[in-house]
């Protein structure tokens with residue numbers, strides 16, 4: 001861990017103890033976001049301990065407090081008040097600077113900073129997502145963001161690379177970035193946890209092996225969220241198999257409401273909307289009320305029975321039932337595999353967009369009469385689906401981060417049969433991982449062979 005140097009700037013052009021003036025200017029010009037650059041000219045600086053999970057504070061008298069790490073690539077190098085570096089201070093580079101929000105016009109109108117924890121932050125999906133979040137495209141243009149980035153020990157260097165790119169992007173809303181490989185540190189005070197990081201399936205690895213391998217990660221992360229995150233943290237699990245990983249995480253976090261856990265099925269919803277629009281010859285915003293039922297696997301059920309095009313039932317617009325049942329449905333179930341054949345890797349940009357969509361659906365009110373899909377706790381659902389699974393269902397939100405499951409959708413015999421298959425699969429997956437949340441006696445017998453989405457393993 002590098003020693004940090006702490007400085008007190010007496011005036012705009014003042015002296016910086018321990019760091020040369022030229023070094024300060026260099027950092028001003030090349031590293032600080034515009035708003036921080038402005039802050040650097042506020043008359044009084046003094047060093048301030050800026051540990052992870054602590055909010056940045058304005059100094060008395062309107063000064064700006066700064067803790068300058070010796071190297072921006074040394075994330076642990078946040079300085080304490082006496083210049084020492086303390087364990088657990090993972091703020092990165094320029095984001096270790098604090099500022100006085102009363103000196104800036106815009107922050108006066110901003111909301112309280114939201115702390116977003118992201119696992120797998122050095123991966124492909126995060127490489128798109130983090131920049132959307134920091135640009136205000138997910139939580140809004142008046143919402144300052146703190147990013148707590150979690151990587152595996154193997155991706156540690158890459159994580160620093162991500163943080164450096166975030167520095168260089170000068171996002172005004174991005175007020176803090178911390179990086180680390182310990183969930184207990186990185187999840188501290190998180191308002192949202194986007195759990196993207198997971199291990200890919202190795203050669204010859206059975207699906208049940210993957211469930212076990214990744215299940216352990218999500219058990220540990222659930223415990224960490226329970227211990228250190230905001231008690232109302234919203235958790236979105238992306239790493240596959242995401243429904244069962246979300247269940248494991250939820251069961252290991254007994255103090256967090258179960259309704260706060262989601263598994264990402266929004267990418268499947270978006271894919272389904274696009275294919276229906278294409279077939280109907282309409283732009284995709286005409287397609288609404290799209291439900292993905294069940295598991296994010298090839299047993300998922302994209303629901304053309306209840307979906308609408310320009311407010312009309314899909315079946316009234318697309319009269320080709322054979323296409324809906326035999327082409328559309330498998331096309332959505334296997335879209336990821338087709339994409340990987342073209343790209344040579346799994347979907348990352350469109351997954352990031354769908355994560356952004358999934359979050360926006362929870363923080364903005366759902367349009368009248370519409371709904372969205374999310375893998376949610378199945379307890380009390382009105383469709384007779386087994387309790388205590390994480391199952392993709394139609395949901396609505398008032399925009400407060402919470403949701404309710406939409407009741408009253410028509411479940412015809414065709415849908416029923418397929419929804420039951422996905423339910424059976426999720427129950428079997430649950431049996432495989434019960435030991436990860438303290439239940440015993442589960443037999444791991446997966447009924448439908450390899451149903452992981454191709455290319456999303």
Ligand SMILES: NC(=O)c1ccc[n+]([C@@H]2O[C@H](COP(=O)([O-])OP(=O)(O)OC[C@H]3O[C@@H](n4cnc5c(N)ncnc54)[C@H](O)[C@@H]3O)[C@@H](O)[C@H]2O)c1
Pocket residue numbers: 119120121122123124125126150151152154155196197198199200217237238239240242264265266267268296346347348351455456457
């Ligand atoms: N639900 C969906 O719709 C959907 C869609 C696409 C991909 N996925 C899944 O998302 C996951 C990530 O995909 P990607 O393309 O970003 O993969 P990636 O391999 O590019 O990135 C994953 C990152 O996670 C890190 N990681 C591994 N274990 C970790 C741990 N315990 N803690 C923190 N970080 C860890 C890895 O080091 C890597 O940097 C995969 O499981 C993939 O199957 C889900």
